[in-house]
Amino acid sequence: xxxxxxxxxxxxxxxxxxxxxxxxxxxxxxxxxxxxxxxxxxxxxxxxxxxxxxxxxxxxxxxxxxxxxxxxxxxxxxxxxxxxxxxxxxxxxxxxxxxxxxxxxxxxxxxxxxxxxxxxxxxxxxxxxxxxxxxxxxxxxxxxxxxxxxxxxxxxxxxxxxxxxxxxxxxxxxxxxxxxxxxxxxxxxxxxxxxxxxxxxxxxxxxxxxxxxxxxxxxxxxxxxxxxxxxxxxxxxxxxxxxxxxxxxxxxxxx
Ligand SMILES: Cc1cc2nc3c(=O)[nH]c(=O)nc-3n(C[C@H](O)[C@H](O)[C@H](O)COP(=O)(O)OP(=O)(O)OC[C@H]3O[C@@H](n4cnc5c(N)ncnc54)[C@H](O)[C@@H]3O)c2cc1C
Numbered sequence: 261x262x263x264x265x266x267x268x269x270x271x272x273x274x275x276x277x278x279x280x281x282x283x284x285x286x287x288x289x290x291x292x293x294x295x296x297x298x299x300x301x302x303x304x305x306x307x308x309x310x311x312x313x314x315x316x317x318x319x320x321x322x323x324x325x326x327x328x329x330x331x332x333x334x335x336x337x338x339x340x341x342x343x344x345x346x347x348x349x350x351x352x353x354x355x356x357x358x359x360x361x362x363x364x365x366x367x368x369x370x371x372x373x374x375x376x377x378x379x380x381x382x383x384x385x386x387x388x389x390x391x392x393x394x395x396x397x398x399x400x401x402x403x404x405x406x407x408x409x410x411x412x413x414x415x416x417x418x419x420x421x422x423x424x425x426x427x428x429x430x431x432x433x434x435x436x437x438x439x440x441x442x443x444x445x446x447x448x449x450x451x452x453x454x455x456x457x458x459x460x461x462x463x464x465x466x467x468x469x470x471x472x473x474x475x476x477x478x479x480x481x482x483x484x485x486x487x488x489x490x491x492x493x494x495x496x497x498x499x500x501x502x503x504x505x506x507x508x509x510x511x512x513x514x515x
Contacts, residue, residue: 277298283297283298283391283392286303286307286309288313292394293309293313293317294392294395295310295335295393296335297335297339298336299336300331300334301329301334301338302321302330304321305330306318313397315404316406316424320347323414323420324348324414335393336390342376342379342380342382343380344443344444344445345416346447347420350421351406351422352393352447353373353376353422353439353447354422354437354438354439354449355424355437356372357396358371358396361388362388376446377446379445401426402506403426403506403507403508404423404424405502406423407420407421407423407502417442419443419480419486420440420498421438421495421498421499421502422437423503424436424438425503427507427510427511432460432462433459433460434458437449440495442480443479443480444477444480445479449477450474452476453471457470462503462504467503467504471496478491478495
């Protein structure tokens with residue numbers, strides 16, 4: 261709606277999906293937590309199933325705009341819009357979500373790693389509809405955190421990061437996923453950093469050294485909100501902070 265309002269897009273045909281009630285759903289499936297594309301962000305945020313099975317998703321939605329925005333905004337709309345500064349694309353990347361897409365009776369599945377192509381551009385063809393997003397469950401012992409910098413609460417992020425960490429019995433890192441937003445033309449997964457952290461003891465030094473490995477994924481624009489240098493610096497600081505908090509949550513969930 262904002263794009264239409266600002267005349268940034270002028271489609272010849274507008275299809276209103278609001279009446280398609282089958283696109284409004286939250287359910288547990290064999291693949292994970294499946295959420296219909298038209299499910300309102302506020303419903304996902306408040307769902308006890310989401311909070312229990314995929315808490316990082318509920319946590320991330322709290323950072324989207326404010327309550328009125330989340331009452332109207334849909335989970336699918338946010339993902340297809342593919343704003344690089346939005347929270348949900350980074351959550352989808354971190355969780356290796358799958359996008360179930362329908363076109364003229366034929367379905368296909370697009371993995372999150374292939375869904376975000378460029379600034380405001382997803383892999384959906386013009387005649388495809390996003391039906392459902394499937395978030396595979398992470399282990400219940402996993403810790404998670406979202407950290408972001410905004411000018412005011414509810415603004416789109418200047419830079420942000422989602423971190424998910426699981427520890428083994430020796431309290432070393434057994435699984436780690438880090439996805440950043442606001443720092444490139446799409447949300448990005450920091451795979452080099454993830455590889456470097458596997459098997460390590462989680463501490464401040466390890467996190468700070470790992471955050472120095474972000475450079476290959478950071479390509480932030482400089483604009484009226486922040487310079488390129490500021491965004492890069494913020495990304496490294498936020499990553500170390502999010503990893504630290506995710507490990508704390510992991511310890512808490514194991515108690
Ligand atoms: C004031 C304001 C503040 C905001 N703050 C934030 C923020 O802090 N963080 C954040 O992440 N977001 C923020 N948003 C975005 C908001 O949460 C919505 O997700 C966004 O505006 C898209 O709206 P929508 O979900 O109704 O989708 P729509 O506007 O209906 O759709 C967005 C795009 O996706 C396409 N689309 C939608 N659903 C489907 C589908 N099922 N299949 C195929 N294509 C589809 C549409 O054609 C359109 O191109 C903000 C928005 C506003 C207006």
